[in-house]
Amino acid sequence: MLRIHYADYETLRAHGEETYPNECCGVLLGKNIAGEGNGAAAVNHVQQIVRAGNTRTDSAHNRYNIAPQELVKIQRQARALGLDIVGFYHSHPDHPAQWSKTDFAEAHWLSCSYIITSVEQGKAVLTNSFLLSGKTEEDKTFDDEPIQIDIAPNVAEAAAHNQKGQA
Amino acid sequence: MNIHIPTPLRAYTGGLETVSVAGTTVGSVFQQLTVQYPELKPHLFTPEGKLRSFVNVYLNDDDIRYLPNKEETPATDTDELTIIPSIAGGTNCRP
Numbered sequence: 001m002l003r004i005h006y007a008d009y010e011t012l013r014a015h016g017e018e019t020y021p022n023e024c025c026g027v028l029l030g031k032n033i034a035g036e037g038n039g040a041a042a043v044n045h046v047q048q049i050v051r052a053g054n055t056r057t058d059s060a061h062n063r064y065n066i067a068p069q070e071l072v073k074i075q076r077q078a079r080a081l082g083l084d085i086v087g088f089y090h091s092h093p094d095h096p097a098q099w100s101k102t103d104f105a106e107a108h109w110l111s112c113s114y115i116i117t118s119v120e121q122g123k124a125v126l127t128n129s130f131l132l133s134g135k136t137e138e139d140k141t142f143d144d145e146p147i148q149i150d151i152a153p154n155v156a157e158a159a160a161h162n163q164k165g166q167a
Numbered sequence: 168m169n170i171h172i173p174t175p176l177r178a179y180t181g182g183l184e185t186v187s188v189a190g191t192t193v194g195s196v197f198q199q200l201t202v203q204y205p206e207l208k209p210h211l212f213t214p215e216g217k218l219r220s221f222v223n224v225y226l227n228d229d230d231i232r233y234l235p236n237k238e239e240t241p242a243t244d245t246d247e248l249t250i251i252p253s254i255a256g257g258t259n260c261r262p
Contacts, residue, residue, distance in 0.1 A: 023257055032174070056257070063257035068223040068230065071251045075171065079184065084174050088254055095258040103256035108221045110175040114256075136209070137219075 002087070002113045002129040003148040004028075004046040012049055013117050013124035016091030020122045022060035026051045027071070028087035028113060029078045043148075044086040044113045044131075050074050063102070064090045087113030087129075094119070097126040099142045107132050113145060170200055170248040179206040193231055194238030196248060197224070211250070225249040 015024040030047040052070055056063040066088075078085055088109070092100075097118035099107075107114060110132050117127040129147050134140035169185050180186050188203060190196030201208040211222055218224070224231045226240060227247055234240045242248075 025254070027254075056255075059257075063255070065253075065255040068225070068251050068253060069228065071223075071254060072225050072228065072249050075173070075249065075251060079171070084184070086174065090256060092258050100256065100258050102258070106221075106253065106255040108175075108252040109173065109254070111178075112174060 001041055001043045001146045001148055002046065002115070002131075003043050003150065006149050006151045008046055008049045009127070009147075009149050012089045012115065013127055015051060015089075016093075016117045016119040017122055017124050019054070019060075019091065020119050021093045023054055023056075023062065023064040023091050023093060024051075025054050025064040025066055025088065025090040027066070027074050027085055028089060028115070029074075029081065029083040030086045031084060032086055032111065042111070046086060046113075047083055048081065049089070050077065061093055062095075085109070085112065087115065089115035089117070091117045091119050091124075094121070097128040099130050104142055107140070107142070108137065110134055110136075110140060114142070115147075168196055168242050168244055168246050168248060170196070171250065173250055173252055175252070176207060176210055176250065179210065180204050190242055192238065193224075193226055193234070193240045193242050193248070196242050197238070221253045223251045223253060225251065 027050045028046045030045045033043045033045055035041045052066040054060050054064045055067050056065045097116045112132055113129050115129045118125045129145040130142040131145040132140055133143045170188055171185055172180050188196050188199045190199050213219055
């Protein structure tokens with residue numbers, strides 16, 4: 001399962017709208033938490049998202065690539081925060097929020113989450129997450145992954161307060 | 168020198184993010200890494216012994232593929248190696 005804060009979830013979706021009609025991309029920092037009990041799924045708990053540049057300026061509307069040197073810096077940043085790279089996100093402009101053959105072929109971070117947001121006519125629509133499962137390049141698969149969105153108490157309270165005010 | 172291991176490969180270093188490996192060149196350090204942690208080898212190299220195309224290795228801020236001396240580049244204890252698999256993709260369905 002992927003667990004992410006509402007603010008980060010909205011931010012990565014907005015990133016896709018911002019770069020439309022091109023693809024956006026970024027990195028999810030957090031912790032992989034082992035599942036509790038027999039057979040329980042692990043959780044990739046996102047605690048920070050980092051925007052990255054798309055180096056595929058030749059075909060940015062349907063391809064993305066994060067420069068390895070930028071990834072090295074992001075991994076360094078994660079280490080300083082006591083976090084790990086637990087996944088990545090990118091957008092699919094005018095295309096479903098489903099992984100493509102290209103996404104699969106270019107996915108190499110086993111046990112990490114890959115979030116895809118469909119952006120239709122500039123508006124973020126669906127956001128899905130896929131876990132890259134398997135132990136090797138040869139047996140890897142993309143599995144549908146549930147997303148748990150956390151809402152901080154102060155945000156929930158503010159929302160409740162606003163609703164009360166409108167009542 | 169210290170070698171930083173990406174999340175997916177830490178299963179083969181006992182969960183360690185950073186491992187310390189002795190060696191005088193980038194190549195010898197990398198070779199020693201796979202001696203200390205043999206399970207890493209198939210994830211880093213093809214059966215023919217070449218570094219997998221999607222595996223990037225950085226000496227500090229430099230891709231070792233583009234260093235003038237490549238694997239023969241001297242390595243010191245204060246240098247850092249970072250293994251970083253590539254990240255790419257996209258819909259790739261339209262011209």
